[in-house]
Amino acid sequence: MIKKCVGCGxxxxxxxxxxxxxxxxxxxxxxxxxxxxQRCFKIKNYGQYIPVKMTRDDYRLEVKKSINEAQVxxxxxxxxxxxxxxxxxxxxxxxxxDSIVVINKLDLIPDEKHPSEVADWVKKRLGEEGVAPxxxxxxxxKNGYGINGIFKKIRHFYPEGVTALVLGVxxxxxxxxxxxxxxAKRVTVSKFPGTTLKSIKTNIxxxxxxxxxxxxxxxxxxxxxxxxxxxxxxxxPANEISRKTYKVSKDRVILxxxxxxxxxxxxxxxxxxxxxxxxxxxxxxxxxxERAEELLTRDDxxxxxxxxxxxxYNKNKMVTEEFVVETGEELVFKGLGWLSVKRGPLVLEVTxxxxxEILIRDAFIKPKR
Ligand SMILES: Nc1nc2c(ncn2[C@@H]2O[C@H](COP(=O)(O)OP(=O)(O)OP(=O)(O)O)[C@@H](O)[C@H]2O)c(=O)[nH]1
Ligand SMILES: [Mg+2]
Numbered sequence: 001m002i003k004k005c006v007g008c009g010x011x012x013x014x015x016x017x018x019x020x021x022x023x024x025x026x027x028x029x030x031x032x033x034x035x036x037x038q039r040c041f042k043i044k045n046y047g048q049y050i051p052v053k054m055t056r057d058d059y060r061l062e063v064k065k066s067i068n069e070a071q072v073x074x075x076x077x078x079x080x081x082x083x084x085x086x087x088x089x090x091x092x093x094x095x096x097x098d099s100i101v102v103i104n105k106l107d108l109i110p111d112e113k114h115p116s117e118v119a120d121w122v123k124k125r126l127g128e129e130g131v132a133p134x135x136x137x138x139x140x141x142k143n144g145y146g147i148n149g150i151f152k153k154i155r156h157f158y159p160e161g162v163t164a165l166v167l168g169v170x171x172x173x174x175x176x177x178x179x180x181x182x183x184a185k186r187v188t189v190s191k192f193p194g195t196t197l198k199s200i201k202t203n204i205x206x207x208x209x210x211x212x213x214x215x216x217x218x219x220x221x222x223x224x225x226x227x228x229x230x231x232x233x234x235x236x237p238a239n240e241i242s243r244k245t246y247k248v249s250k251d252r253v254i255l256x257x258x259x260x261x262x263x264x265x266x267x268x269x270x271x272x273x274x275x276x277x278x279x280x281x282x283x284x285x286x287x288x289x290e291r292a293e294e295l296l297t298r299d300d301x302x303x304x305x306x307x308x309x310x311x312x313y314n315k316n317k318m319v320t321e322e323f324v325v326e327t328g329e330e331l332v333f334k335g336l337g338w339l340s341v342k343r344g345p346l347v348l349e350v351t352x353x354x355x356x357e358i359l360i361r362d363a364f365i366k367p368k369r
Contacts (some may be wrong), residue, residue: 161208222335278337
């Protein structure tokens with residue numbers, strides 16, 4: 001019988017310690033039903049980073065395999081990187097399948113935003129993508145907020161029980177949500193993307209609800225995927241994000257880390273006002289044109305990227321594009337942060353790696369007066 005790791009879903013093997021799914025033969029042949037591969041053991045107990053390369057096809061295969069078994073999808077999105085948690089393949093599934101959408105990491109946003117406001121905003125945003133979920137739950141697995149709400153929603157729509165497919169991009173907290181719902185630290189969670197390797201079925205104790213955890217996809221266009229994994233960890237916020245408000249005139253330059261250069265192009269007297277949001281470890285810098293170029297060479301002053309990945313980052317094809325962002329709109333840097341315009345229009349000339357996606361959306365957080 002094939003045994004699988006309860007942490008990441010990989011098939012276990014006892015013959016090659018350099019390959020995925022390794023577990024010493026003596027443990028593997030024991031009667032234990034809760035076997036953990038060596039990689040999950042090291043992640044769980046020592047917080048080690050042990051990357052495993054997953055291709056888009058690997059991901060697709062795992063999710064597709066499980067779709068037929070599930071009656072409902074539980075797509076998980078990261079509230080802080082909503083656009084970065086979108087992926088066409090996930091949206092395609094949601095257009096066809098009933099879903100209860102979970103928006104995770106509520107603890108990271110500044111506290112003036114009420115969860116019901118977030119839910120309304122999410123429904124509208126998903127509607128624009130042609131997705132109409134059965135319901136939306138706003139949660140934080142970090143502090144447990146809203147977890148019971150997911151359970152109640154599943155019970156409400158499926159009183160007899162159901163098999164639910166938990167899906168989403170890497171690191172949004174799919175496995176964390178499953179652990180919260182089953183009330184145990186069973187599946188492996190880590191701060192590094194790409195933790196879950198195969199689908200894992202788990203039952204919520206004393207119910208007929210089965211949850212299928214799946215590996216996360218790495219979506220296209222995230223700025224956070226252009227830096228080394230240490231910098232990646234700085235960009236993915238662990239605590240409440242920072243916000244800084246600007247009122248600046250033409251030719252002032254704002255640097256978002258050493259990753260994005262924004263030059264204000266407004267000609268008029270009335271200066272635009274906007275707030276910038278990103279993880280605390282990402283530096284924000286306001287300067288002039290000349291100094292901006294010098295600063296971009298200084299990873300001690302503006303980062304990420306750090307000295308180790310700066311050269312690679314700069315090898316990306318850079319583009320410069322003009323964006324006009326109106327009052328009440330936001331300019332989103334997928335996987336990095338966003339800028340919210342309080343008094344617009346804000347005309348910006350943005351220089352960034354072509355791989356990264358930048359888009360304009362209706363404001364999610366309106367800056368405080
Ligand atoms: N601040 C905060 N962090 C969270 C929350 N939920 C999960 N995380 C963190 O996000 C990281 C990823 O969590 P996982 O549960 O492993 O995410 P996943 O979606 O299963 O990731 P993959 O298996 O790689 O696809 C971990 O560092 C978690 O601690 C949350 O509600 N708030
Ligand atoms: Mg996972």
